Each structure stands twice: as C-alpha cells, then as structure tokens.
Amino acid sequence: MARLTIIGLGYSGAAVARAALGAGFAVRATSRDPAARWMQGVEIVGFGPEALADATHILMTAAPGEAGDPVLPAMAAAIGGRWAGYLSTTGVYGDRGGAWVDEDSEPAPLSARTQRRVAAELHWAALADRMAVDIFRVAGIYGPGRSALDDVRAGTARRVIKPGHAFGRIHRDDIARAVVAAMRQDMPPGRRVFNLNDDEPAESALVVEEAARLLGVPLPPETPFADAWAAMGPMARSFWAENRRVSSVRTQQVLGIAWAYPSYREGLRAILHEEAADGGA
Numbered sequence: 001m002a003r004l005t006i007i008g009l010g011y012s013g014a015a016v017a018r019a020a021l022g023a024g025f026a027v028r029a030t031s032r033d034p035a036a037r038w039m040q041g042v043e044i045v046g047f048g049p050e051a052l053a054d055a056t057h058i059l060m061t062a063a064p065g066e067a068g069d070p071v072l073p074a075m076a077a078a079i080g081g082r083w084a085g086y087l088s089t090t091g092v093y094g095d096r097g098g099a100w101v102d103e104d105s106e107p108a109p110l111s112a113r114t115q116r117r118v119a120a121e122l123h124w125a126a127l128a129d130r131m132a133v134d135i136f137r138v139a140g141i142y143g144p145g146r147s148a149l150d151d152v153r154a155g156t157a158r159r160v161i162k163p164g165h166a167f168g169r170i171h172r173d174d175i176a177r178a179v180v181a182a183m184r185q186d187m188p189p190g191r192r193v194f195n196l197n198d199d200e201p202a203e204s205a206l207v208v209e210e211a212a213r214l215l216g217v218p219l220p221p222e223t224p225f226a227d228a229w230a231a232m233g234p235m236a237r238s239f240w241a242e243n244r245r246v247s248s249v250r251t252q253q254v255l256g257i258a259w260a261y262p263s264y265r266e267g268l269r270a271i272l273h274e275e276a277a278d279g280g281a
Contacts, residue, residue, distance in 0.1 A: 001026050003081075004183070005051055007071055008061035009033070009042070012087060012141060012175050016059060017042050019176035023184065025057070049078035056081040057183050060124065063113075069120040083132045083183055086124040087175075088117050090137045090168055090197055096244040098164055103193045103250050111238045125191045132187040136179065139197040139246060143172030144271050148211035148264075152220065157212070159205040160240075162225040166201035167239075168246045171261040171270070174198070181255040194255070197246040200263035207264045214268055 002025045006013045009031035017027045021041045028043040030051050037044050045051045052058060052075055060071055072079075093101045094108035109115045121135050142148070151157035178196055205222070212219050229237065252258055261267035 002056050003054055004057040004059065005055040006059045006061065010061060012172055013061040015172045015176040016179045019180045023180050049075050052078040057083045059085045059179060061087045064116040064120040069123055072123050079127065081131060084124060084127055085134045085136060085179055086121060088121050088135055088137045090139045090195065090246045092118050092137060093244050095242040098243045100245045100247055102247040103195055128189055128191040131189055133191045134182045135193045137195050138175060139168035139170045141172055142169055142267065144274055147268060147271055148207045149215065149268060149271055152211045152215055152217060157208045157220045158223045159208050159220050160223050160225055160228040161205055165243050166203055166245055168197040168201045169264055170196045170198055171267040174259045174261055177257055178255055181257050194251040195246050195248040197248045198259055198262055201245045202264055210265055211268055214272055
C-alpha cells in the first residue's frame with residue numbers, strides 16, 4: 001500500500017489527507033493541533049524520524065523559519081520512499097510588474113520570507129537524485145472558513161482600490177487535487193515545479209465585491225490604496241509590494257487535471273453551497 005506522511009496537518013494538509021485517503025493511500029501526519037487526532041482515517045504521530053517510517057510518499061507543508069527548513073536537519077537520514085512534495089509559494093517569483101510567470105520562470109524573491117522559501121525548495125530538490133520531488137508553488141489559499149465571505153460577514157473586508165494589481169488564488173480543494181494527481185503518477189527520480197494558481201488572477205476589490213453580492217449585503221466602502229498602505233503591517237505590505245500573474249496551464253496539463261474552481265467566482269459559490277449543506281445536515 002502507498003503510505004503518505006504529511007508533515008504539518010494544517011488547513012491545506014488536512015485537505016490533502018482527505019483526498020489521499022479517498023485515493024487509497026494510508027495517511028499519517030504530524031500536527032500540533034489536538035483536534036487533528038479526531039480526523040478519521042489519519043494516524044497522528046510525533047514530529048521526528050519515526051514519522052517517516054515506511055513512508056512511500058512525503059508531503060512537507062510547514063514554512064521555513066529563520067533557521068531554515070524544520071524537517072531536513074532533523075529527519076534527512078530517515079527520508080526514503082518514492083516521492084516527496086514540498087508546498088512552497090508563488091511569492092518566490094517576486095515582483096514582475098503585473099507580467100505573467102510560468103513554471104520555467106526563475107525565482108526572484110524580494111523578502112526574507114520568500115528567500116527562505118527558495119532555500120528550502122533547493123534543499124528538498126537535492127533529494128531528486130534518489131526520488132521524485134515535486135515543488136508546488138501555491139498562490140493565496142482560500143476555502144471554507146477562510147475566504148472573503150468570512151471577512152464580509154465579520155465587517156473587516158475592505159475594497160482596496162489599486163487598478164491593475166492582481167493577486168493569484170487557489171481553492172484548498174484544488175491544492176489537494178493537484179498533490180494527489182502528482183503522487184499517483186509514480187515518476188522516476190527527478191524534480192518538477194508546479195504552479196497552484198487559479199486561471200484568473202484578480203484585483204482584491206473584485207473578490208470582495210463578489211463575496212458581498214453572493215451574501216446579498218452592501219458593498220464595503222472603497223479604500224484608496226495609499227490609505228490602506230498606511231495602515232498595513234509588514235506582512236500585508238510585502239504582499240501588496242509585488243504584482244504578478246501566475247500561469248498554471250502547464251501544471252494542469254502535466255497532471256491531467258482542471259481546476260474545479262478556475263476563478264474566485266466558482267470557489268466562493270462552492271463555499272456557500274457547502275455551508276448551506278452543512279447547516280442543513
């Protein structure tokens with residue numbers, strides 16, 4: 001049986017775990033969240049080399065800290081099997097002035113955070129001489145409980161107006177779809193790069209407007225970008241300082257998939273439908 005170990009059973013990791021179980025994988029995971037122990041079908045284990053025992057597939061979801069990747073120094077000797085996946089970020093492409101990048105584009109990270117991501121990618125890619133290694137560069141993650149719908153309901157959503165400044169997004173379940181498709185291809189040793197980004201990078205204000213329309217509430221007021229920038233913390237400023245459009249056409253072709261949620265519109269509607277179904281259960 002194919003055995004997947006997920007290092008970090010967070011928001012995206014849990015979605016991958018559910019999809020992998022459905023695809024016939026045995027799944028174990030590390031997690032700091034006590035609630036993870038109630039996830040049906042997933043064996044929760046401690047963080048250490050024993051987590052990788054007998055694993056045929058490994059997925060790393062945790063971000064590197066200032067000291068670098070938290071897994072390889074502690075577990076490198078225990079890493080084996082056929083495949084390793086690393087969830088990185090499209091932030092490694094840096095600022096392209098709104099131009100498109102694809103899977104062949106060279107990283108150009110601007111922040112210390114994304115520079116650490118590139119370093120972690122390289123460390124994981126070093127395993128490619130003995131196993132298949134897939135680097136997933138992930139756009140802004142959204143899904144149930146983590147979307148513009150929640151911000152509009154909470155009264156914290158803002159329509160920041162900066163024409164031409166587009167952000168990429170990816171629904172949580174499309175991340176899982178891509179990762180499981182990659183694992184099932186059973187590739188020889190080597191490195192691949194995939195972009196997990198929907199088909200329509202969009203201005204932040206448009207997503208907020210769609211969320212408000214779906215909820216049937218008034219649009220939040222417009223906020224000029226200069227006013228929003230003055231109130232932003234360092235993390236938010238690092239996102240808004242970069243503008244790029246990320247293509248995932250080749251990723252979908254190579255993996256033999258199409259996004260279930262090719263834009264924020266389909267994704268937000270699906271979240272509402274899921275909420276309605278859960279509420280009626």
